[in-house]
Amino acid sequence: MNVGEVAALAGVTVRTLHHYDRIGLLSPSGRTPSGYRQYGPSDLDRLHQVLLYRExxxxxxxxxxxxxxxSADPETHLRRQHRMLRDRLERTSAMVAAVEKEMEARNMGISLTPEERFEVFGEQDPAQYDAEVSQRWGETDAYKQSKRKTAAYTKDDWVRIKAEGAQLEARFAAALRSGAAPDSDEAMDLAEEHRQSITRNYYDCPPEMHVGLGRMYVEDERFTAHYEKIAPGLARYVSTAVQANATRQG
Amino acid sequence: MNVGEVAALAGVTVRTLHHYDRIGLLSPSGRTPSGYRQYGPSDLDRLHQVLLYRExxxxxxxxxxxxxxxSADPETHLRRQHRMLRDRLERTSAMVAAVEKEMEARNMGISLTPEERFEVFGEQDPAQYDAEVSQRWGETDAYKQSKRKTAAYTKDDWVRIKAEGAQLEARFAAALRSGAAPDSDEAMDLAEEHRQSITRNYYDCPPEMHVGLGRMYVEDERFTAHYEKIAPGLARYVSTAVQANATRQG
DNA sequence: GTCCCGCCTGACGCCACGTCAGGGTCAAGG
DNA sequence: CCTTGACCCTGACGTGGCGTCAGGCGGGAC
Structure with a gap:
């Protein structure tokens, strides 16, 4: 792909891509003989990450x-991005609430104190994550070692985590074959186990979010295919079990 | 208040306030004989608006x-800010969902298409609101007249809207005095009317948001005072009725 | 009086591009 | 085969929203 296409795809300008090339943030993996930038799939991956972090x-x-x-694999980035986006979500909804409060106050002829109205503009600090951890731990050797260790851990654990997931899927398939209903205790327990394993291994996944994932298993053909390859009807089975489990909990 | 205090309150730097003064965006309403900037309450109001729009x-x-x-009164700004913040909320949660999808995909060894991953970076265009309306209506005289008319409307209607609100509050008070329970049909109907009047006159207010407002009536002392001045116990009565109405609808 | 903090006004710097300028490239059509 | 128009290239300068000194005045606590 050449610049124009990438730019259109990613919703940025050509100039931006030129800029990222110049500063070495994102250099296309190749050039045509005539000097045209040629972007490959891995470049798109990187651009995606860049845009997320920029955002x-x-x-x-x-x-x-x-x-x-x-020492930072893709999962690390995704987790950080996820956390920061959720923070931002929280902050934005706080601002929405503040504006609603102000509207309602005006509506009733009440006026708010300045402190109140500004409180939502408090600390945000984009780089607080690195800063925070550096401040708390210092850039000591212990900190660096722990960081390396965690990175190593993740790689070692990777196989185990994958196996854990596969085993859970197998147990889901067994439940399906045994004729247990997707809203049976057995299936719901498996769903809950699934949710907790996500929370343990990847990111905090409350039931509500879990339901969203479940929906995706039947709505996105590739996720569906992944489950159907294990056992026919499994995608919908898991999705329903997840939903039933969330309802049970809520 | 002098610069430092305002800066601390609003969470910006002194330099920023200097800058806003220089470019004429926010000039303090006064100066001390020695040249110190003196900010008054109205300056804080304006600063608040500035920061919201900047955000x-x-x-x-x-x-x-x-x-x-x-031709734009404070309500206009609040409504616009509210709308844009809700848009942003939507966009952010879309991004959260996208990241979650990506995490889940990696978890299962599925890879997403580039289009899919970039789609969340589509159009956003901060000034789309003005641009949009200018494009659709053109900067014609008809458009300008309509704009003036709306502004005039709002001012004319202001009295009516206020009266409508007061009347609703009186009917709430009457229901309270009559001994009707806050979750009685009568009270819930009033709550629904309240919600619809907000939607008509101010901004779209789904039941969920309405419940938030209701909570505020009992949690914020000044809103509570407003209702208690009409009839003792009215704040909690309205709040409960609003919540009951939302439950009835949901 | 003096010490220190806070305020003032320039003036320069920086980041992430936007916006020409001047010129080569590529594919479709005449 | 040659033109035409869309697309690409590399400088180079401009811009918005401040950050960051530098040099100097104001003010109140001791």
Whole structure:
């Protein structure tokens, strides 16, 4: 793909891609003989990450160091992005609430105190995550070692986590074959186990979010295919069990 | 208040306030004999608006024209801010969902198409609101007249809307005095009427949001006072009725 | 009086691009 | 085969929204 196509796809300008090339943040993996930039799939991956981090307010230089850090795998980035996006969601809804409060106050002829109206503009600090951890732990050797260790851990655990997932899927399939209803205790318990394993291994996944994942298993053909390959009807079975489990909990 | 205090309150730097003064976006209403900037309550109001619009991505120059537009009263700004913040909320949760999808995909060894991953970065365009209406209506005289008319309307209707609100509150008070339970049909109907009047006159207010407002009536002392002045116990009565109505609808 | 903090006004710097300028490239159509 | 128009290239300068000194005045606590 050449610049124009990538730009259109990603919703940025050509100039932006030129800029990212110049500062070494994202250089296309190839060039045509005539000098045209040629972007490959891996470049798109990287661009995606760049745009996410940019959206989250990181300066480009920091984005580069984040993405070039060899001790940080894609999962690390996704988890960080997820956490920051959820923070932002919270902050935005606080602002929505503040504006609603102000509207209602005006509606009733009440006026709010300045402190109140400004409180939503408090600390945000985009780079607080690195800063925070550096401040708390210092850039000591212990901290660095722990960081390396965690990175190593993740790689070691990777196989185990994958196996754990596969085993759960197998147990789901067994339940399906045994004729247990998707809203039976057995299926719901499996769903709950699934949710908890996500929370343990990846990110905090409350039942509500879990239901969203479940929906995706039947709505997105590739996720569906993944389950159907294990046992026919499994995608819908898991999805229903997840939903039943969430209802049971709520 | 002098710069430092305002800066601390609003969570911005002194330099920022200097800048806003220089470009004429926010000049303090007074100066001490020695030249110190003196900010009054109205300056804080304006600063609040400025920060909201800035947060929403408007360039400062546009913020100035928005806030200096004599045909736009505070309610107009609040409604616009509210709408844009809700848009942003939607967009952010879409991004959260996208990241979750990606995590889940990786978890299952599925890879997403580039289009899919970039789709959340589609159009956003901060100034789309003005642009949109200008494009659709053109900067014609008809458009300008309609704009003036709406502004005039709002001012004319203001009295009616206020009266409508007061009347509703009186009917709530009557219901309370008559001994009707807050979750009686009578009270819930009043609550529904309240919600619909907000939707008609101010902003779209689904039951869920309405419950939030109701909570505020008992949690914020000034809102409570407003209702208690009409009839003792009215704040909690209205709040409960609103919640009952939302439950009935949901 | 003096010490220190806070305020003032320039003036320069920086980031993430936007916006020309001047010129090569590529594919479709005449 | 040549033109035409859309697309690409590399400088180079401009811009918005401040950050960051530098040099100097104001003010109140001791």
């Amino acid at each position: 989250l307010g990181f300066p480009l230089e920091e984005v580069a160091t984040l993405l070039d850090d060899p | 929403l991505g408007f360039p400062l120059e546009e913020v100035a024209t928005l806030l200096d537009d004599p």
